[in-house]
Amino acid sequence: MKMNKYLVLFFTLTIGCVNMGAQIVHPPVGDEGAASDGSVKLKLIHKLQHFSARDKATYDENINSPKSVNIHPNGKKFYVNSLEGCTTVVYEMGTWKLLGVISHRIGGSERDLWAKPSGLFEFTHYSSKDRDLNVFDGKPVESTFSHRGRYLWVPYYRRSYDLNAQDPSAMAVIDTQTDRIIKLFETGPLPKMVACSHDGKHIAVTHWGNNTVGTLDISSENPDDWHYDHVYIVDNQLQLNFSLTEAVNRDSNTGYALRGTVFTPDDRYLFVSCMGGGGGIAVIDMERQQYLGRVLGMRANIRHLVVKDDWLYLGSNAQGVVQRIKLDSFIAAATSITGKATTVRGFEECTVMTGARTIEASPSGRFIFAACNNASKLCVVDTRQMKMVASTAVDSYPVGLDISQDGSIVITTSQGRKGEGGGNAVDIFQVTYAEPEPAPEAIPEIDETQEENAVADEVVSEDDDVEVVPLDEDEKPDYTLWYIGGGVLAVLLVALLSATLRRKRH
16 A cells, blocks of 8 residues: 555656656746846736737737748838748837738749749659649748848748658748738758848748758848749758658658858858767858858757857757857868768856757847747857857747847747647747947838738638647757656655665564
């Protein structure tokens, strides 16, 4: 009977630890966080969510597995990519008013928007004999602006008929004056990240699916002139041949799992992080149009990259660490590669919280903001000390993050997790600094004489449940709480068994 009591206690503790690892967080508007020295303060001033219709002030059914957010450079509106909703949703800054819903349900009416085929991306599993390859639902992932904010580039995780994301996907270009799609481009399989060069002449789209990176020449002001100029292979291009009827885990079948993408300030080099495989950062020489190799020496599972004030910042997703290294030191290592890879030393680092997804820098570079998925926190790193100085709760589980040009607003997107719920939320934080941030560069106003934003037809998700299972599951879960809980339980169990044996001896 005594042993039965101990077993009941053991299983009770086990369930408690499991629940602790899967706790769902929904912070109320008004929640605050601040550095102890007052250098930075965070306040949750609004949210957009699709998990509770009871809260009419924040409820918005357009928030459907929000993957990323981009604040327009002029600070007047922002764009949220609802991955499972197949939409990009547009909101007004300050009022948080819905301005438009851009549908990524691509059909016959978009036929004239397609750019000429580049010849670089081949369909090997689906044929135009069997279907119209350009009719599909697109699942928007990340975004970037070009042409001084005039256009927003949005890659699709996959075309909806491509079960295992192994044939070419696509990318939409949105005119931010009208908030309509004005151009469509093919891409490689499973594109994730997209970046624009500082001179506005190139777009880079990184293909998580097969170890390749495509670049487009967008130097013209005329969208009809834009075209692919190169596809770079990071060591080896994966040959994809998965089932057409049974889903496979493309997170464990993606080679280097290319993700974070950033140009150097002079646009000479393009850096792409490798979340999987042997890790590191792939380096492409844009001037010579040559892949140089991978630089190693940093933490594993690097998801996001930021270049700011002569520093290269890296976010390690699994380990919850922000690292940095002097940009010139990193470039020196990259340009000295003689084989496939080289190792560089000299990284500084700061532990934040596990599941560090997107990171962004404040305008001055004084602070790095990190969306920490596992902890459901927005964390702030003071780069003068490389120390985490503040954090605040975020709706579970944050993945995307952007900061306004003046640094006063940080917006996070919480996507949710398979089997655990959470997500379907966009949190808007006001940020105040003890030392004023620099004034942003003036951005041309959006032409108000253009056609007003149009709300597209409502897009029905593949899953009507508000706690959607995202198809884009690139980041590995962190089981730190499970391991800690397991260790504690093991110690308790040994102690209980020892106590029982002592009683029997006496």
